[in-house]
Amino acid sequence: MSQSVLLLPGDGIGPEIVAEAERVLHRVNEKFDLDLHFDSADVGGAAIDATGVPLPDSTLEKAQKSDAILLGAVGGPKWEGLEIAIRPEKGLLGLRSNLELFANLRPAILYPQLASASSLKPEVVSGLDILIVRELTGGIYFGQPRGVRELENGERQGYNTYVYSESEIRRIGRVAFEAAQQRGGKLCSVDKCNVLEVTELWREIMTDLARDYPDVELSHMYVDNAAMQLVRAPKQFDVIVTGNMFGDILSDEAAMLTGSIGMLPSASLNAEKQGMYEPCHGSAPDIAGQGIANPLATILSAAMMLRYSLGAEQAAQAIEAAVSAVLDKGLRTADIMSEDASRVSTREMGDAVLEAL
Amino acid sequence: MSQSVLLLPGDGIGPEIVAEAERVLHRVNEKFDLDLHFDSADVGGAAIDATGVPLPDSTLEKAQKSDAILLGAVGGPKWEGLEIAIRPEKGLLGLRSNLELFANLRPAILYPQLASASSLKPEVVSGLDILIVRELTGGIYFGQPRGVRELENGERQGYNTYVYSESEIRRIGRVAFEAAQQRGGKLCSVDKCNVLEVTELWREIMTDLARDYPDVELSHMYVDNAAMQLVRAPKQFDVIVTGNMFGDILSDEAAMLTGSIGMLPSASLNAEKQGMYEPCHGSAPDIAGQGIANPLATILSAAMMLRYSLGAEQAAQAIEAAVSAVLDKGLRTADIMSEDASRVSTREMGDAVLEAL
Ligand SMILES: CC(C)[C@H](C(=O)O)[C@@H](O)C(=O)O
Numbered sequence: 001m002s003q004s005v006l007l008l009p010g011d012g013i014g015p016e017i018v019a020e021a022e023r024v025l026h027r028v029n030e031k032f033d034l035d036l037h038f039d040s041a042d043v044g045g046a047a048i049d050a051t052g053v054p055l056p057d058s059t060l061e062k063a064q065k066s067d068a069i070l071l072g073a074v075g076g077p078k079w080e081g082l083e084i085a086i087r088p089e090k091g092l093l094g095l096r097s098n099l100e101l102f103a104n105l106r107p108a109i110l111y112p113q114l115a116s117a118s119s120l121k122p123e124v125v126s127g128l129d130i131l132i133v134r135e136l137t138g139g140i141y142f143g144q145p146r147g148v149r150e151l152e153n154g155e156r157q158g159y160n161t162y163v164y165s166e167s168e169i170r171r172i173g174r175v176a177f178e179a180a181q182q183r184g185g186k187l188c189s190v191d192k193c194n195v196l197e198v199t200e201l202w203r204e205i206m207t208d209l210a211r212d213y214p215d216v217e218l219s220h221m222y223v224d225n226a227a228m229q230l231v232r233a234p235k236q237f238d239v240i241v242t243g244n245m246f247g248d249i250l251s252d253e254a255a256m257l258t259g260s261i262g263m264l265p266s267a268s269l270n271a272e273k274q275g276m277y278e279p280c281h282g283s284a285p286d287i288a289g290q291g292i293a294n295p296l297a298t299i300l301s302a303a304m305m306l307r308y309s310l311g312a313e314q315a316a317q318a319i320e321a322a323v324s325a326v327l328d329k330g331l332r333t334a335d336i337m338s339e340d341a342s343r344v345s346t347r348e349m350g351d352a353v354l355e356a357l
Numbered sequence: 358m359s360q361s362v363l364l365l366p367g368d369g370i371g372p373e374i375v376a377e378a379e380r381v382l383h384r385v386n387e388k389f390d391l392d393l394h395f396d397s398a399d400v401g402g403a404a405i406d407a408t409g410v411p412l413p414d415s416t417l418e419k420a421q422k423s424d425a426i427l428l429g430a431v432g433g434p435k436w437e438g439l440e441i442a443i444r445p446e447k448g449l450l451g452l453r454s455n456l457e458l459f460a461n462l463r464p465a466i467l468y469p470q471l472a473s474a475s476s477l478k479p480e481v482v483s484g485l486d487i488l489i490v491r492e493l494t495g496g497i498y499f500g501q502p503r504g505v506r507e508l509e510n511g512e513r514q515g516y517n518t519y520v521y522s523e524s525e526i527r528r529i530g531r532v533a534f535e536a537a538q539q540r541g542g543k544l545c546s547v548d549k550c551n552v553l554e555v556t557e558l559w560r561e562i563m564t565d566l567a568r569d570y571p572d573v574e575l576s577h578m579y580v581d582n583a584a585m586q587l588v589r590a591p592k593q594f595d596v597i598v599t600g601n602m603f604g605d606i607l608s609d610e611a612a613m614l615t616g617s618i619g620m621l622p623s624a625s626l627n628a629e630k631q632g633m634y635e636p637c638h639g640s641a642p643d644i645a646g647q648g649i650a651n652p653l654a655t656i657l658s659a660a661m662m663l664r665y666s667l668g669a670e671q672a673a674q675a676i677e678a679a680v681s682a683v684l685d686k687g688l689r690t691a692d693i694m695s696e697d698a699s700r701v702s703t704r705e706m707g708d709a710v711l712e713a714l
């Protein structure tokens with residue numbers, strides 16, 4: 001069965017890292033006879049430069065027709081002066097909402113080979129393996145009404161709306177409970193239900209769902225406390241589920257606990273398991289074009305894509321094993337460099353993964 | 358000139374820790390001839406139990422008439438079933454808004470004597486000294502409309518409103534710029550202006566204000582990145598200014614970097630420098646009543662109160678020196694206990710501070 005993959009390199013280091021992941025995908029495509037077909041398109045700042053908008057219709061159409069999408073990253077100082085409505089980020093947000101990619105899975109895993117990269121003490125993070133399930137198409141990042149209005153006294157007021165319906169909470173809740181079932185059986189739902197009504201509903205629905213998953217141990221935590229507990233004792237967590245904004249903040253915090261965010265992939269799935277896959281890190285404009293970015297998070301995102309959207313578990317495992325082998329060999333890009341390792345470029349890292357395959 | 362201090366012990370460990378701070382305040386009152394007068398009242402869960410509401414009128418009146426307020430903490434599992442409108446937290450929020458305590462100052466300081474308590478590597482946190490300036494009476498914690506409504510399809514939807522006006526942003530901005538002037542001259546404003554319109558206005562006003570403070574170096578950071586940078590390299594920050602919700606999350610994260618949140622005080626000030634002072638930690642219901650809580654954050658909050666609201670800098674410094682002396686002696690409550698230290702109770706810690714005074 002032929003399947004199609006859309007590549008969206010995007011901005012900054014995006015093109016460099018997606019190029020390496022593409023080579024890896026071509027290799028497993030042959031090796032495992034996957035019959036994958038590839039196309040590519042512009043999104044974000046690259047699309048603004050080419051067409052004036054961050055998500056051209058042609059890109060959206062290709063995305064809708066594809067079985068899976070691999071994205072590099074979007075955004076950069078070049079487009080920071082633009083209004084929110086036409087910024088690079090809107091391209092990403094537009095893909096998420098148009099494809100209804102409501103379930104964002106962000107693993108925070110510490111690779112034993114990279115343990116020393118963490119700013120935390122080894123005993124606090126060694127063996128860290130958390131999955132953050134972030135709701136991705138609702139909440140305040142999409143809520144209406146929003147904007148800036150003039151008040152009666154003549155001054156301006158900015159406003160956004162944080163909103164969730166029962167069904168939105170329920171569907172992300174199910175994804176999280178199922179993920180917990182397949183992992184350590186523990187789910188922590190993060191909210192601020194002592195202050196925000198929308199998260200009171202969140203907690204109620206999560207509590208209600210728990211009855212369908214008697215094998216999962218559900219707990220609740222306020223977001224401020226979660227931000228603390230991630231620093232204090234991150235290994236207490238198995239799966240965390242939370243809304244779009246809290247998930248944005250906590251998943252980045254959790255990723256950084258590993259000290260090697262250049263290693264962390266992510267998946268954004270819809271109800272049909274169509275998905276968009278991207279590294280957790282951003283477009284890193286400061287090092288773009290230098291050939292020194294770490295392509296491994298994108299390569300591992302390609303592995304997640306093979307697993308979740310393309311039904312190619314074997315190929316996914318092969319990539320993950322190759323990445324691990326490359327780390328064992330001591331190869332490191334600048335961001336994860338340590339004393340006794342060998343520093344390699346983006347391309348050399350890609351070469352090494354291909355070789356290990 | 359006689360001044361009045363209102364003590365609000367609140368819930369959980371609140372009464373135990375406020376009792377020690379009260380003893381310390383009485384001592385400096387005599388020693389420095391401050392002519393302070395004390396009163397106390399119920400707030401939070403304690404007030405709910407006594408009167409049915411978290412902020413009785415009598416408490417609010419006393420608060421309004423006082424020159425400064427020292428609060429323990431509010432909340433606990435006993436009141437978690439209640440609706441947001443009548444929860445203990447509403448007592449705290451009601452005090453903040455009624456007294457217009459819009460400027461929340463939360464230092465995250467690593468005491469050299471307690472460096473090993475941090476979960477971060479010593480080189481990452483040694484000498485840490487950040488001040489987080491959190492807007493405290495606006496943003497989504499107070500925004501209207503809010504609640505839970507029924508949608509046309511019969512399901513419920515929760516909603517809250519994230520809102521800031523120019524003048525609200527400007528006044529907290531000024532507090533932060535002035536604090537930066539008195540410290541390291543660096544201010545980082547945290548927003549999510551690539552997605553949220555309300556924070557676009559935030560960034561615009563901060564940028565505008567910067568012209569009045571040419572001696573302060575202003576930078577901007579997205580909140581997700583700030584959550585990461587605090588873990589990766591917290592010493593890059595001097596003063597951070599942000600809105601109510603982001604400030605809630607980031608100040609707790611920053612506090613936990615020190616590993617000794619039981620040491621961290623906070624101040625919430627209004628335009629007249631009337632203020633409410635409280636420890637950064639919460640009501641810790643799990644250890645309430647055992648006499649083992651750490652009273653130092655509350656004692657240091659009393660020192661902040663003397664400094665910012667009561668014009669008694671000398672007394673503030675005396676308390677801070679006493680706390681430092683007690684740490685030097687190796688006295689530790691359970692939360693900051695380390696191998697070669699002497700464990701003391703809440704009361705014994707209070708005794709030691711009194712003695713050092
Ligand atoms: C680029 C931005 C819109 C995006 C978000 O906030 O969702 C990013 O930070 C992420 O976490 O994927």
Ligand SMILES: CC(C)[C@H](C(=O)O)[C@@H](O)C(=O)O
Pocket residue numbers: 194195224432446449450605
């Ligand atoms: C108790 C709660 C309402 C409060 C807040 O969120 O503001 C607390 O977390 C704080 O940070 O002071």
